[in-house]
Amino acid sequence: MKNILVTGGAGFIGSALIRFLINNTSDCVLNLDKLTYAGNLESLQAIENNDRYSFVKADIRDYERVESLIHDFQPDFIMHLAAESHVDRSIDGPAEFISTNIVGTYTLLECARNYYQALSNERKSKFRFHHISTDEVYGDLDEDSKFREDSPYDPSSPYSASKASADHLVRAWQKTYGLPILLTNCSNNYGPYHFPEKLIPLMILNAMEGKPLPLYGDGKQVRDWLYVDDHVRALYQVVINGKVGETYNIGGSSEKQNIEVVRVICDHLNKLIEKKPSGIEDFNDLITFVQDRPGHDKRYAIDSSKINNELGWQPAESFDSGIKKTVEWYLKNQDWCNRVLDGSYQKQRLGLNE
Numbered sequence: 001m002k003n004i005l006v007t008g009g010a011g012f013i014g015s016a017l018i019r020f021l022i023n024n025t026s027d028c029v030l031n032l033d034k035l036t037y038a039g040n041l042e043s044l045q046a047i048e049n050n051d052r053y054s055f056v057k058a059d060i061r062d063y064e065r066v067e068s069l070i071h072d073f074q075p076d077f078i079m080h081l082a083a084e085s086h087v088d089r090s091i092d093g094p095a096e097f098i099s100t101n102i103v104g105t106y107t108l109l110e111c112a113r114n115y116y117q118a119l120s121n122e123r124k125s126k127f128r129f130h131h132i133s134t135d136e137v138y139g140d141l142d143e144d145s146k147f148r149e150d151s152p153y154d155p156s157s158p159y160s161a162s163k164a165s166a167d168h169l170v171r172a173w174q175k176t177y178g179l180p181i182l183l184t185n186c187s188n189n190y191g192p193y194h195f196p197e198k199l200i201p202l203m204i205l206n207a208m209e210g211k212p213l214p215l216y217g218d219g220k221q222v223r224d225w226l227y228v229d230d231h232v233r234a235l236y237q238v239v240i241n242g243k244v245g246e247t248y249n250i251g252g253s254s255e256k257q258n259i260e261v262v263r264v265i266c267d268h269l270n271k272l273i274e275k276k277p278s279g280i281e282d283f284n285d286l287i288t289f290v291q292d293r294p295g296h297d298k299r300y301a302i303d304s305s306k307i308n309n310e311l312g313w314q315p316a317e318s319f320d321s322g323i324k325k326t327v328e329w330y331l332k333n334q335d336w337c338n339r340v341l342d343g344s345y346q347k348q349r350l351g352l353n354e
């Protein structure tokens with residue numbers, strides 16, 4: 001039984017991770033989350049009354065608070081997911097990304113270092129600081145190659161540059177201070193409880209309302225899609241069995257052009273929704289090409305052979321099965337969607353730097 005501090009546990013991936021930890025392990029979890037627009041405790045309703053789960057509203061940039069929470073909770077692992085995560089928002093307002101993703105990670109590293117240094121040798125040997133990062137740190141790919149753990153960093157957006165900076169800090173804290181770190185860089189996740197500013201949930205919700213489905217540029221950009229529960233199982237494998245200091249790339253081997261993804265969603269909706277919004281016969285007719293995202297990376301693809309071979313992880317979900325489950329989840333959980341769209345965001349276009 002471990003004590004696991006999860007930062008950002010009210011977000012999309014963090015909440016899936018906590019549901020997994022509570023339902024599948026005997027570990028105790030402390031969820032440290034600031035509850036920004038992207039954090040929703042409702043995503044944790046299924047496990048919120050479990051004795052092994054607790055929540056604290058705190059900001060990773062608040063050194064005194066985080067230090068005291070770590071001291072009281074005595075974590076064996078820190079799994080760090082808290083971040084500003086949306087590329088379009090980083091184009092409109094990079095400051096919060098620099099502050100949360102870089103300064104926040106630095107602050108957490110300092111708290112972890114001070115805590116780690118005071119541990120007994122036995123507890124030191126088992127402690128891990130796991131930074132959950134993104135494949136976007138590697139930048140844009142040509143048609144044939146894939147991101148490997150040793151691919152050079154070449155981030156394109158303020159978001160990906162801030163995550164790249166955080167990755168560098170995490171590695172430096174191991175080299176300089178001996179903090180036992182692990183790093184994972186994952187491709188695009190999708191699944192339940194995904195905030196509706198991201199491509200897949202936005203398209204499902206817009207289609208249900210008969211609104212245009214805005215594809216940036218020509219819609220031919222490629223992303224490698226991974227069902228969120230598969231990502232969570234990979235994170236658990238890495239924190240338990242990963243080698244200290246190592247980086248593991250995680251991907252779904254499911255490369256799709258954005259337009260293909262949106263067409264699959266529309267085809268599912270055509271079958272699942274009997275009463276379509278007025279004037280709509282085929283949801284595909286709602287697809288609309290709009291101005292491209294500035295600095296838009298054309299293609300991401302992940303070589304996951306390291307985590308496959310060394311830790312035996314494979315995705316369980318195919319894109320076909322995962323996207324069907326996801327569309328069905330959004331159709332059944334419109335209340336969750338309405339509540340998270342609290343007024344500050346109404347599915348308007350973001351990221352044009354206007």
Ligand code: NAD
Nearest residue numbers: 008010011012013034035036038039059060082083085189
């Ligand atoms: P999300 O935006 O859904 O959730 C982020 C969470 O962090 C929210 O609950 C928010 O309240 C919290 N948070 C933000 N600032 C905070 C602060 N200063 N202090 C404490 N909590 C704060 O993000 P997500 O999609 O779940 O991503 C989680 C992590 O995984 C991020 O670090 C992201 O970079 C990384 N990642 C995401 C993907 C993806 O496809 N979504 C892929 C690879 C890596």
Ligand code: DAU
Nearest residue numbers: 085086087134135136187188197198199214215216221258
């Ligand atoms: O690759 C991992 C990253 O995936 C994570 O690190 C990020 O946190 C996560 O947000 C995601 O970033 P993307 O920018 O790839 O995700 P997004 O859902 O915003 O966009 C996916 C693709 O769809 C991208 O090529 C832009 C395009 N897009 C997006 C939106 C919101 C559209 O064409 N139209 C849209 O309305």
